[in-house]
Amino acid sequence: MEEKQSYLRKIEKILARHAQYKLEAYHFLLAALHHTVAALSKPRHVSGKELLEGIRDYALEQYGPLARTVLNYWGIHETLDFGKIVFALVEAGILRKQAEDKLEDFANIFDFKEAFDKGYKISD
Numbered sequence: 855m856e857e858k859q860s861y862l863r864k865i866e867k868i869l870a871r872h873a874q875y876k877l878e879a880y881h882f883l884l885a886a887l888h889h890t891v892a893a894l895s896k897p898r899h900v901s902g903k904e905l906l907e908g909i910r911d912y913a914l915e916q917y918g919p920l921a922r923t924v925l926n927y928w929g930i931h932e933t934l935d936f937g938k939i940v941f942a943l944v945e946a947g948i949l950r951k952q953a954e955d956k957l958e959d960f961a962n963i964f965d966f967k968e969a970f971d972k973g974y975k976i977s978d
Contacts, residue, residue, distance in 0.1 A: 864946040872942050879928035883939050886912040902959030910969050922970035933963040
């Protein structure tokens with residue numbers, strides 16, 4: 855129970871400092887990280903690019919053609935936003951990073967419109 859309370863306090867502090875993202879964005883990122891690592895042959899550290907690829911796949915799996923809309927609602931509009939969320943979680947002690955990891959690893963990895971809308975056409 856104490857561990858859960860500690861986690862919730864950390865998340866509350868993150869939300870106070872990074873109000874541009876909704877609570878769901880942090881929970882989604884942690885779930886997407888788990889999804890990404892679980893798909894590996896054995897658990898290991900993943901790069902920013904690998905995590906973003908896993909996030910994209912997980913978002914499409916969870917939300918289909920609404921993925922971009924959901925992410926935008928949570929305040930996520932580009933891949934760098936995921937990096938900001940990751941580093942906020944690192945700063946709070948929820949995630950860890952390697953010495954070579956940097957925020958720029960998450961910049962401009964893919965275009966949201968192309969990544970989440972391609973192949974999803976609404977027919978008349």
